[in-house]
Amino acid sequence: MVGRIVTGAHYGLRDWLIQRISAVVMVLYMLFIVGYALLQPHLDYDSWTRMFSSNVLRSFTLLFLLALYYHAWIGVRDIVMDYVKPAGVRLVIHVLVILALLLYAIWSVQILWGM
């Protein structure tokens, strides 16, 4: 540790914070949505789609999903950095994960506003 020179892109603290903020966003949304669903007299297709017909709930659902995708990116990236050593393989996995998550984000908009 003598003469240790700190290098790197300095994204550690920012990602650490985003991981926790996105977690809190997801917890709040899930508590709300589970509570709301349990309060329905009976949960069927009509009450389920009526719930998701409001633009407010759609927006908060999208916010939840985007928080989830960012959270997933940081988590998967940390796992890959720990266990996958060859730089080439690591890069390929990173790119595939980013592309998948971006596609999921586009798909989420289509699901919520295309129903």
Place this chain on the structure above:
Amino acid sequence: MQSHSCEFESSYAAMINNKRPRFLALHQIKLPLPGIISILHRISGALLFLTLPLLLWMLQYSLRSIVTYTQLTDALRTPFSKIFLLVILWAFLHHFCAGIRYLAIDLHLASSLARSRSSSKWVLAVSLALTASIGIWLW
């Protein structure tokens, strides 16, 4: 004097090198409970990431039309998909409870060793109990 210190250094280096594991013998490592919670947090997180497309597909089918909704509820009634749902449910609940524990530790609410051990017992117990009770309720 010079040769003596050299000898000491080389034997010291040899000792360090001998003690150093060449590889991690995973089956010989006994993790403490907070360590088990931590690795399960990773495994459940990876599992949830891998099932994301399936979960999105389920959300889409549940919302698109009454036809796809019925197809989905029919598909989820088979024993295989119920076991699959149960595994995902456990992964989610474990990740959820362990995540809450990490947030509490960050706020210095459970950072002592004793509280860290007891809270990891709670994480394991609560996520398994919730999985079992929601599982029974869904069946």
